[in-house]
Amino acid sequence: MTGGASAFLKEAVKRCRAPEPLEIGVRELLWHWGYAIRSDAVVQEITSDLASHGLTTVPVLADAGRTVEIVPAPEAAAPEPPAAVSEVDDEAPVRVSLRVRELPSATRGVTSVDIDGTLAHAETTMLSDDFSQLAVLQDGLLRGAITWDSIRLAKARGKSDLRSALDPLPEVLKCDDDLLKQASRIWAGGFAFVEDEDRKLVGIVTLADLAEQFVGLANPFVLLSEIEQRLRRLVRKICTVEEMRRKARYPNKTSGADDLMFGDYKKIFEDTTLFQRCGWADIDHQVFVDKLDRVRVIRNDVMHFSPEGVRDEHTRALSAFIKFIKGLDGAP
Incomplete structure (x- = not known):
């Protein structure tokens, strides 16, 4: 345990005696x-x-979004001893859930107008702020919701009032909803409002927000896919199937490079004899082995699909490794 963690825990114990729970961002908690x-x-x-x-x-740290509350553990829950840290399993099952609240706009607030206001006020607000929709509240x-489509339809009927x-019936999501499962609703409506557990309106998610999030998440997966394809090309050039099996975690299930796990690539390239066959x-x-191991570590982080898991430095490192190995491979 680091000194920062020890100091935080001592302070947390004191603060948790207060009536209000201690709320902290997940990133800050990890930082300690x-x-x-x-x-x-x-x-x-x-x-x-803890x-x-x-x-x-x-909620439990594994499933939390951007913040958690630190609270006293239930009396009946006895602390479990720390488990021994085993070798990282590169192909272990990972949690791939992403909550609606993990989109920044989902909890950033939303611009609204009152149902008894004028349509001109709503239109002017939308034009001046470059919005495509507004929430409409009553008490x-x-x-x-008011949207440009709903305004055009009202005027086509000869109506010019907000009601x-x-x-x-706009789409409304909860902060804790699974984003992947709700993506089709956002897509169908073009947007969805977000409410907390008390039905308080806390944000809005649009198609642009959804696209930005998934582009950011998908890019490292695409880069990792290309890296694996190029590693397999190289392995096929320097290894027989029998040599692959001797390095594979599951030799009985290995009939070629496509059956190798990412950790197996490292074992192959760590072998000096096999590495020399590359002709580099x-x-x-x-x-080379150190750079490959760095990719392995990034792969583990990315596969956890958590908000902290995909960072710009990961994408830069993966892009640099692709450029490096592409030059060595000599294939387009």
Whole structure:
């Protein structure tokens, strides 16, 4: 445990005695332990350290979005001893859920107009702020939405008041909804409002928000896919199937390079004899293996699909490795 974690835990124990729970951002919590990524091992370590001080998180750290509350652990819950850290399983099952609240716009607030206001006021607000829709409230509760389409339809009917232009059934999501499962609803409506558990309107998610999030998430997956394809090309050139099996974690299931796991590539290229078959006279063996291992670590982080898991530095490192290995491979 780091000194920062120890100091945080002591302070957390004091603050949790107060009536109000201690709320903290997940990124800040990880920082106290010296981490930037919420991997399974990191979650296990932090959860165990909290439990040893009679604390826990709500929700559980593995499923939390951007913030958690640090609260006293239930009396009946005895702290579990830290589990031994085993070798990272490159192909272990990973959590691939993404909550609606993990989109920044989902909890950033939403511009609204009152149902008794004028249509001119709503149109002017939309034009000046470059919005395609507004929430319409009555006594603080969501009554519907105003969109450019709903305005055009109202005017086509000869109506010019806000109530006539109201879309009474916009899509509404909860912060804890699974984003992947709700993506079709956002796509169909073009947007969806977001409410918290108390039905308070807290944000809006649009197609642009959805596209930006998934482009950011998908890019590392695309880069990793190309890296694996190029590694397989190289392995086929330098290894027989029998040699692949001797390096593979599951030799009985390995009938070629397509059956190898990512960790198996590292074992193959760590072998000096096999590495020399690549014919890279001026490439330092250890530097290549270290770079490959860095890709393996990034792959583990990316596959956890957490908000902290995909960072710009990951994308840059993967892009650099692709350029490097593409030049060595010599194939387009």
